[in-house]
Structures are given as C-alpha cells and as structure tokens.
Amino acid sequence: MVKICCIGAGYVGGPTMAVIALKCPSVEVAVVDISVPRITAWNSDQLPIYEPGLDDVVKKCRGKNLFFSTDVEKHVAEADIVFVSVNTPTKTRGLGAGKAADLTYWESAARMIADVSKSNKIVVEKSTVPVKTAEAIEKILTHNSKGISFQILSNPEFLAEGTAIEDLFKPDRVLIGGRETPEGQKAIKALKDVYAQWVPEDRIITTNLWSAELSKLAANAFLAQRISSVNAMSALCEATGANVSQVAYAVGTDTRIGPKFLNASVGFGGSCFQKDILNLVYICECNGLPEVAEYWKQVIKINDYQKSRFVNRVVASMFNTVSGKKVAILGFAFKKDTGDTRETPAIDVCKGLLGDKGRLSIYDPQVTEDQIQRDLSMNKFDWDHPLHLQPMSPTTVKQVSVVWDAYEATKDAHAVCILTEWDEFKTLDYQRIYDNMQKPAFIFDGRNIVNLDKLREIGFIVYSIGKPLDAWLKDMPAVA
Numbered sequence: 116m117v118k119i120c121c122i123g124a125g126y127v128g129g130p131t132m133a134v135i136a137l138k139c140p141s142v143e144v145a146v147v148d149i150s151v152p153r154i155t156a157w158n159s160d161q162l163p164i165y166e167p168g169l170d171d172v173v174k175k176c177r178g179k180n181l182f183f184s185t186d187v188e189k190h191v192a193e194a195d196i197v198f199v200s201v202n203t204p205t206k207t208r209g210l211g212a213g214k215a216a217d218l219t220y221w222e223s224a225a226r227m228i229a230d231v232s233k234s235n236k237i238v239v240e241k242s243t244v245p246v247k248t249a250e251a252i253e254k255i256l257t258h259n260s261k262g263i264s265f266q267i268l269s270n271p272e273f274l275a276e277g278t279a280i281e282d283l284f285k286p287d288r289v290l291i292g293g294r295e296t297p298e299g300q301k302a303i304k305a306l307k308d309v310y311a312q313w314v315p316e317d318r319i320i321t322t323n324l325w326s327a328e329l330s331k332l333a334a335n336a337f338l339a340q341r342i343s344s345v346n347a348m349s350a351l352c353e354a355t356g357a358n359v360s361q362v363a364y365a366v367g368t369d370t371r372i373g374p375k376f377l378n379a380s381v382g383f384g385g386s387c388f389q390k391d392i393l394n395l396v397y398i399c400e401c402n403g404l405p406e407v408a409e410y411w412k413q414v415i416k417i418n419d420y421q422k423s424r425f426v427n428r429v430v431a432s433m434f435n436t437v438s439g440k441k442v443a444i445l446g447f448a449f450k451k452d453t454g455d456t457r458e459t460p461a462i463d464v465c466k467g468l469l470g471d472k473g474r475l476s477i478y479d480p481q482v483t484e485d486q487i488q489r490d491l492s493m494n495k496f497d498w499d500h501p502l503h504l505q506p507m508s509p510t511t512v513k514q515v516s517v518v519w520d521a522y523e524a525t526k527d528a529h530a531v532c533i534l535t536e537w538d539e540f541k542t543l544d545y546q547r548i549y550d551n552m553q554k555p556a557f558i559f560d561g562r563n564i565v566n567l568d569k570l571r572e573i574g575f576i577v578y579s580i581g582k583p584l585d586a587w588l589k590d591m592p593a594v595a
C-alpha cells in the first residue's frame with residue numbers, strides 16, 4: 116500500500132489529502148500538523164475550515180485511509196510520498212522584507228524529513244514557493260541524507276476556496292514538475308499514478324521543476340491582473356457614465372479574452388494573490404528585471420487604490436465624515452462560501468472607516484467576532500503564520516461590534532457597506548432595512564450584487580462599483 120503523508124493540515128493540505136484518500140482507496144493518507152487545535156478539529160465534527168462538500172469527503176474516509184495526527188515524525192518516516200503544504204508567508208523583516216517569501220516553515224519541514232527518514236522518499240512541494248526553491252530543498256535533504264535518496268517534485272495547487280472540493284474533483288489541470296533524470300521521471304510517474312485514479316491523463320501536465328514552480332506564481336499573477344484590469348476600468352466607468360458590468364460582458368465575449376474573473380469589486384483578497392505577486396516582484400528584482408517587477412507591482416497598486424477609493428467614496432458621500440456614525444458592514448470574508456479572512460479587502464475598508472472615526476457593526480455568516488477583532492488589530496502579513504506563532508491581540512477595537520444578523524447590523528445605521536458577495540445579501544428585505552436606518556440612508560455595494568433600481572425606488576442613495584453614479588454621488592467626487 117502506498118503511504119502518503121502531508122505536512123500542513125490547512126486550507127490546502129486538508130481538502131487536497133481528503134480528496135486523494137477518497138479517490139484512491141488503496142492509498143493510506145496521513146495529514147500532520149504542529150498545531151494541536153487544528154488536528155483536534157480535523158478529528159472532530161467541527162472541521163477547522165468551512166468549505167462546501169468537505170465534511171462529506173472527510174466523513175467517508177476518516178479512520179479508514181485518512182488520518183489526522185500531530186505525530187509528524189512517525190508519519191513522515193513511514194511515508195513513500197511526503198507532500199509539504201506549510202505556510203509560505205511574506206517576510207516581515209530582514210532581506211526582502213515586505214516582498215520575499217519566508218521559507219522558515221518549509222526549511223524546518225525539510226530538515227525534519229531529512230532527520231527522520233529511513234527509506235527513499237518523494238518530497239512534493241504543494242505550498243506555493245519561489246521558483247528555484249526545489250534546488251534549496253534538495254540541498255537540505257541531500258546534505259543530511261545518510262544515503263537515502265530523495266526526489267523533489269513541484270505539484271502546485273490551483274484550488275480556489277469556496278469551491279475547493281469541486282476544483283479538486285475536476286481540476287482544469289494537475290501540474291507536476293520534476294528533474295529530467297530517469298529518477299526524476301520515475302518520481303513524476305509515481306505521483307501521476309495517484310492523480311490518474313480520477314483525473315483524465317490529458318489534464319495531467321508534466322514539466323521541469325522550474326516551470327512548475329513558476330507556473331503557479333504566473334497563474335495567480337494573471338488571475339489577479341484580470342481583476343485589477345477590470346477594477347481600473349470601474350474607476351473610469353464611474354467617471355464617464357459607462358457601466359462596468361456591460362463593459363466586462365462586452366470584453367469577455369471575445370473568446371480570446373473569455374468571461375471569467377472579470378467581476379469588478381472592492382478589491383481582491385485571499386491569502387495568496389498579493390503574497391504571490393510580491394514574491395514574483397522580488398524574484399524579478401533579484402534577477403535584474405526591474406521593468407518586469409514594476410509591471411506586476413502595478414497589479415497590487417491598483418488593488419490598494421480600489422480599496423482606498425471605496426473608503427473615500429463612502430466618507431465623501433456622507434458629508435465628508437463618518438465620525439460617530441454607525442456603518443453596517445455586511446460580509447467580512449474575502450469571498451463568499453468561506454470563513455477565511457486572510458487579506459480580505461474588508462480589513463482595509465474597516466480600518467479606513469475607523470480612521471475616520473466611524474462606528475462599525477459587522478455581520479458575516481461565517482466569521483467569528485474573535486477573528487474580526489484579531490484581523491483589525493494585527494499587523495500586515497502577521498496572519499500567515501501557524502496559529503500558535505501569531506501574536507495575540509490584547510486589545511479589542513472598541514468602535515467595532517460584531518453581530519449575527521444583517522438586520523441587527525443595519526439597525527439605526529447611516530450606511531451599509533457590502534464587502535462580501537454572500538448570496539443571502541441579495542435577498543434581504545431592503546425595505547425593512549431602509550425603514551430602520553438613519554436618513555439619508557446609503558448603500559455602498561463593493562460586490563455589485565444589489566438591484567440598484569429597486570433600492571433607489573425604496574429611497575436609498577446607492578453606490579455600486581463601476582456603475583453610473585447617483586446625482587448625489589456625482590456632486591461629491593471622491594479622490595483616492
């Protein structure tokens with residue numbers, strides 16, 4: 116029986132390994148982590164992450180061929196294939212701070228693998244890493260190998276949160292990079308055999324190591340670039356009276372461009388887009404390519420611009436101040452169908468409104484008060500470390516209350532900001548909300564999900580990203 120061990124039981128390690136276990140009953144999969152609460156949660160009925168369909172998959176395999184454990188060394192020692200899916204945060208200090216990937220967790224995992232291994236192993240990079248990381252990992256493993264042979268593969272993950280199980284069941288592609296030696300090719304085949312249990316062969320792409328590593332960074336950069344492109348257009352739409360949804364549709368029907376990932380928004384969030392682009396920028400700079408670095412940096416700059424433009428629009432529309440005013444925040448997660456708040460645009464928007472002394476009442480169906488308070492008091496990039504290494508937040512932000520209902524959040528509010536596109540926000544009773552708000556009542560839709568005409572009929576002053584502006588808003592231009 117092939118034994119797989121995955122180091123890192125997070126958003127990637129957990130779902131990915133659960134699906135491998137489901138699709139490959141003859142493979143034994145152990146997911147290990149240094150975080151005791153995470154592993155306890157994986158072994159309970161309350162999984163540590165919210166992901167549609169995940170509970171079902173875990174229930175079917177857990178205890179049969181899928182195990183979650185903190186006994187990292189034992190499971191690594193026994194495995195034939197070791198996936199490494201640990202955090203690769205942005206460095207916060209030292210060389211490359213604010214851009215380069217921090218490979219501390221990767222390095223310690225690699226050293227541990229070298230220490231405990233007694234048999235040959237395939238080590239798979241599942242985390243997103245800088246191109247050429249495999250070379251460094253190889254050095255760590257072979258310098259300490261005691262005659263054991265290690266083959267390194269790059270097998271980046273392309274799942275998106277909220278649709279992880281769907282993406283894993285039917286991936287657009289699985290990418291495996293390895294050494295172009297007979298041993299490297301043999302390792303590629305061994306991993307390919309695992310995926311081939313459910314992924315059609317023509318969707319399994321094999322490349323050299325560096326192409327696989329770089330393709331992951333490139334894919335995220337291209338995706339984020341599309342959002343920044345449409346968001347840049349949204350600003351121009353507001354200035355000219357064009358409608359960004361119509362423009363995106365017209366552009367996206369060109370089959371060479373395609374319709375996906377053209378939804379204008381308050382900005383992209385999530386644990387990876389910003390981190391991976393900063394990483395790409397750093398690699399370009401290190402390789403003497405400042406023009407290329409500058410090009411990709413612009414994707415982040417537009418994203419930051421979009422978030423501050425939104426805040427400015429809110430404040431400018433409300434007589435240039437939100438001081439002391441209650442503002443309801445609907446949605447805090449970085450997208451719908453996840454409770455994940457890593458780099459959510461809601462953090463920047465809330466901080467911007469708090470900076471203008473607003474009082475915030477926040478509702479998100481999947482995010483806890485504790486998480487929101489931590490997010491609003493944590494420093495940039497501190498979130499992307501294993502839980503027990505994150506700084507505790509001793510203070511709570513007093514001007515913030517977190518409630519468990521959209522109607523409670525909006526009661527007596529001057530304005531509503533929609534920051535996550537949860538389906539339930541589309542069907543709220545907006546007449547009831549209007550009746551219970553201060554007047555004039557404002558709605559700022561950062562996700563373009565509300566029916567503008569209906570809300571205007573009710574009496575709201577409505578702003579929706581990239582849509583023709585209300586006369587009210589036109590008179591109060593927001594400068595980012």
Ligand SMILES: NC(=O)C1=CN([C@@H]2O[C@H](COP(=O)(O)OP(=O)(O)OC[C@H]3O[C@@H](n4cnc5c(N)ncnc54)[C@H](O)[C@@H]3O)[C@@H](O)[C@H]2O)C=CC1
Pocket residue numbers: 122123124125126127128147148149150153187200201202203220221223224241242243244272273274275276386387499500501502
């Ligand atoms: N979240 C996502 O949707 C995607 C993430 N990725 C990449 O996958 C990697 C992991 O991301 P997530 O799963 O989101 O992170 P995560 O933070 O949810 O999980 C990482 C886990 O690794 C554990 N860990 C860290 N060092 C360890 C060690 N030495 N030994 C054992 N466990 C250790 C942590 O305790 C944590 O539970 C990152 O490189 C990320 O860029 C790639 C594709 C999608």
Ligand SMILES: O=C(O)[C@H]1O[C@H](OP(=O)(O)OP(=O)(O)OC[C@H]2O[C@@H](n3ccc(=O)[nH]c3=O)[C@H](O)[C@@H]2O)[C@H](O)[C@@H](O)[C@@H]1O
Pocket residue numbers: 243272273274275276277335338342375376377378379380381382383384385386387388449450451
């Ligand atoms: O490497 C990763 O972590 C993953 O990053 C993204 O997945 P994810 O961040 O989970 O979610 P996305 O659906 O890509 O959304 C990212 C952000 O962009 C925003 N977005 C997305 C699409 C769009 O048209 N407009 C838009 O503003 C979303 O609301 C969200 O805030 C990629 O889609 C995955 O392929 C990749 O594996």
